[in-house]
Each structure stands twice: as C-alpha cells, then as structure tokens.
Amino acid sequence: MTDLFDHPREVADDTASEQSAETQRRSERRRRAKRRAQRRRNAISFAVMIIALALLVGGAWVLVRPLLTPDDGPTTVSDYPGPGHGEVQVVIEDGASGGQIAETLVDANVVATSGAFISAFNANPDSASIQPGTYALQEEMRAADAVRALLDPASRADMVITVPEGVEAADIYERIATQLQVDVDDVQEATDEVAADYLPEEADGNIEGWLQASTYNIHPDDTPRSILETMVDRTVATLDDLDVPHEQREEMLNIASIIEAEVVLPEDRGRVARVVENRLAGCSGDRTIGMDSTLAYGLGIPAGEITKAQWNDASLPYNTREVPGLPPTPINSPGRASLEAALDPPEGDWCYFITVNLDTGETRFAETIEEHNENKALYREWLEENR
Structure with a gap:
C-alpha cells in the first residue's frame, strides 16, 4: 500500500530541527546585540569619566595657577641672559x-x-x-x-633714619638734617609748615609726640617736609590700629611719652602708667604727677641739673611737681609698647615710684608716702655705695 504522507514523522523531526537551529541563531544574534550595546555603554561611560576628569583638573588649574604665578605674568617663564x-x-x-x-x-x-x-x-x-x-x-x-x-x-640708593623710643623732636630734626645734608633751620621751617597744615587737629599745632619712633627709608627725592609727614602718618596709623579715639590721642601720647622717659625696665611700663592715672585722680592730694622728666624737658637740661628754685617755680608749665595735670605737650616720641600701657594700665593703688638701683633698673612702687620715703632711702644708700 502506498504511503500518501511521505513519512510524516521524519518530516516533523526535520522541521523541528530547523526551528531549533533558527531559535539558536536568534538567541546568538540577541546575545551579540547585547554585547555590542554593553560595549557602547561602557565606551560612553568611559568617555564621560574622562571628560569629567578633564574638567576637574582644568578647574583646579584655574584656581591654583594664580597662586603659582602672577595673574598678569606670561604663561612661559622667560629671562634676560644678563648681565644688564x-x-x-x-x-x-x-x-x-x-x-x-x-x-x-x-x-x-x-x-x-x-x-x-x-x-x-x-x-x-x-x-x-x-x-x-x-x-x-x-x-x-x-x-x-x-x-x-x-x-x-x-x-641701596636710599638712606635710613632711625627714631628710637623716647627721642625728642629736636633730636629728630638733627637726624633729618644730617641725612639730607641740609641746615637744621630748613628742617625747623618744614616742621612749622607741617604743624600748621598737616598735623591732626587734636595735636593743636604741637608736633612733639607725633613723630613715630621707628625706622624710615629716605628716598632720593624726599624733603624734610615729606619725611616729617611720613612720621606723622605712621603715628596716626598706630593710633588707628589701637582704636584710640581722636579726642584722647594727645592725652595718650602725652602719658606714653612720660612712661617712655621714666621707665627703665620694660615690665614696669604698666605700673608707671597706673601711677600717672592715680596721681591725676588725686592720690597724692593735689593732682600733680610730680615727674622729673617733664621739667627737664621744659628746661632743656638733664634732671640732675634742675635747681631747687626751679623745682619750686609754679610758673614753669612743665613743672609737674607744682602744676597739676599733664604737661602742655608730650615730651618725646613714645613707642607702641608705652602707648599700649597708657591705654590699658593694670589695676593697682600705687601713687609713687622710684628707681633704687641705677645699674639694674630696679624700681620700687608704693601706695603711701611713708613707703615711698623708705624707697627713697634705699636709693640714697645705693648712691652712697656707688659714688
């Protein structure tokens, strides 16, 4: 009998095999497509990372570069071969x-x-x-x-003028005249001009105390006036830095100049400032501050040369043994340390002080006149032993 279906089981098996192979081929194509897509994603991620890194490095360079070279400097360092x-x-x-x-x-x-x-x-x-x-x-x-x-x-094509703490204006004029090789009268004339139209109003035309103790570079085109103005500017800058009110500036310079003249040891600045404040407040009974240095300045002589008659002369404005209050002007150019002491003296009831040993600078402070007299006796003993 003839088989009209031509072995249907074998045909079915062949068809199934073809379908399976096709399925495998499709699966393989899908896997290859996925791998290609993954590679593309990886490449894109890598490119993004490189770009981000480049931006980060570039931004950091923009921030750091000004620290390494001036903003207006060339990108390539070049140098003259010299010698000039x-x-x-x-x-x-x-x-x-x-x-x-x-x-x-x-x-x-x-x-x-x-x-x-x-x-x-x-x-x-x-x-x-x-x-x-x-x-x-x-x-x-x-x-x-x-x-x-x-x-x-x-x-160096310039000169230097050094103004030590405690130097008087007259000495500063001599230093300027010497450095500029001009007559001291020329400096005095410049001083009068500065006092008239450059000093702060609170100085009331008195330049003493307003010439900052410091070191100054003198340039070739400087004049006596320009140097004096620089000294005044530096004093004002110091007072500004210390936040001294304008209405107190002359008084603080005055007290600081007395501290500068009276103190031997730096650690005594504050206590001397307190003594001045206490005497101005009346601790001695008459508001006189009793400083030898002020009368010596007013007379233009060393304190050791002042006569008894001069000590008793109340007509001398710088005689602070007889005239209550501060002297009419500062008596020298004080330094910053003395200004700081004048502005903020330590608490204490001291009313008197005296240096009892001129070699060591030992200074004794007292609250009462009895204690002070005992300290004066120690000074006299030292004098007897060291004549």
Whole structure:
C-alpha cells in the first residue's frame, strides 16, 4: 500500500530541527546585540569619566595657577641672559610680597617676566630678607642676579633714619638734617609748615609726640617736609590700629611719652602708667604727677641739673611737681609698647615710684608716702655705695 504522507514523522523531526537551529541563531544574534550595546555603554561611560576628569583638573588649574604665578605674568617663564646695562632706581615698598616686587621690577625693565623673578625668588633661601627701600639696579638683569642685588646693601640708593623710643623732636630734626645734608633751620621751617597744615587737629599745632619712633627709608627725592609727614602718618596709623579715639590721642601720647622717659625696665611700663592715672585722680592730694622728666624737658637740661628754685617755680608749665595735670605737650616720641600701657594700665593703688638701683633698673612702687620715703632711702644708700 502506498504511503500518501511521505513519512510524516521524519518530516516533523526535520522541521523541528530547523526551528531549533533558527531559535539558536536568534538567541546568538540577541546575545551579540547585547554585547555590542554593553560595549557602547561602557565606551560612553568611559568617555564621560574622562571628560569629567578633564574638567576637574582644568578647574583646579584655574584656581591654583594664580597662586603659582602672577595673574598678569606670561604663561612661559622667560629671562634676560644678563648681565644688564645702565641704571634704574626702583622702590620696594614696605611689606611687598615676592609677586609685588616682581611686578615692580618688570615695570622698570629690570627683569623680563614676573615668572622668572618669582622662580629665582623662591629658589633663594635669603629672599625673605629683602628690605623695603630704594635700589639702584640695572635694566635687563638675569632674575637670579636681581634677587642677589636686592639682598646686597651696596645696591641701596636710599638712606635710613632711625627714631628710637623716647627721642625728642629736636633730636629728630638733627637726624633729618644730617641725612639730607641740609641746615637744621630748613628742617625747623618744614616742621612749622607741617604743624600748621598737616598735623591732626587734636595735636593743636604741637608736633612733639607725633613723630613715630621707628625706622624710615629716605628716598632720593624726599624733603624734610615729606619725611616729617611720613612720621606723622605712621603715628596716626598706630593710633588707628589701637582704636584710640581722636579726642584722647594727645592725652595718650602725652602719658606714653612720660612712661617712655621714666621707665627703665620694660615690665614696669604698666605700673608707671597706673601711677600717672592715680596721681591725676588725686592720690597724692593735689593732682600733680610730680615727674622729673617733664621739667627737664621744659628746661632743656638733664634732671640732675634742675635747681631747687626751679623745682619750686609754679610758673614753669612743665613743672609737674607744682602744676597739676599733664604737661602742655608730650615730651618725646613714645613707642607702641608705652602707648599700649597708657591705654590699658593694670589695676593697682600705687601713687609713687622710684628707681633704687641705677645699674639694674630696679624700681620700687608704693601706695603711701611713708613707703615711698623708705624707697627713697634705699636709693640714697645705693648712691652712697656707688659714688
């Protein structure tokens, strides 16, 4: 009998095999597609990460770069080969940083770039010792040579005036005249001008005490007036820094100048300030502060040369044994430490003091006149033993 269906079981098996193979092929295609998609995602993630890192590094460089080189410096550090030529004067301001010095030198064509100077500045361990002042340098110097020149005192084109604490104005005039090689009368004339139109109103035209004890660089174009104005400016800056009210400034300079004249040991500044305050308040009964230094200043002689008649002369305005209150003006240029003592003396009932040993500076403070007389006896004993 003929098989009309041509072995249907075998046909079915073949069909199933073909379907299975097709399924496998589709599965493989799907797996390959997934792998390609995963690779694409990985590539995209990696690219995003690289871009983010680049942005992070770029942002950090933008923040850090100004710290490494001046804002206006060139991106490439270049330097003159040296040795330089000609002469140019540059002024290094007080407190100038390495970057600020670099800008000054670039402007004067001393060095080629700020970057070159800063590199040389950082490489020299002594560069922090560069002092403010006027320097005679050459144009087109090698940056390292410029740093060394700024460290060499021979390069200084200016002079220095030092005003120690406790120096009187008349001595300052002599120092200015000597440095500028002018007559002291020229300085006095400049003083009169400054007193008339430059001093703060609270000084009432009296310049004593307003010439800050400090060290000053004198530039080639300075005059007696410009130097005096600088000294006054520095005093005002100190008073501003200490928050001294304008109406108290003359009084504080006055008290500080007395402290400066009377104190031997720095640790006694505060107690001397308290004695002045207590005597002004009447601890001695008559509000006289009784300071030898004030009358010596008024007479223009050492305290040891004051006569008994002068001590008893109440017509002498600086005779604080006879005239109550502070003297008419400060008696010297006080330093900051004495100003700080005058502004904030320690608590205490001291009304008298005396230095009992001129070699060591030992000073005794007393609350009563009886104690003070005992201390005076100690001073007389010291004098007897050391004549």
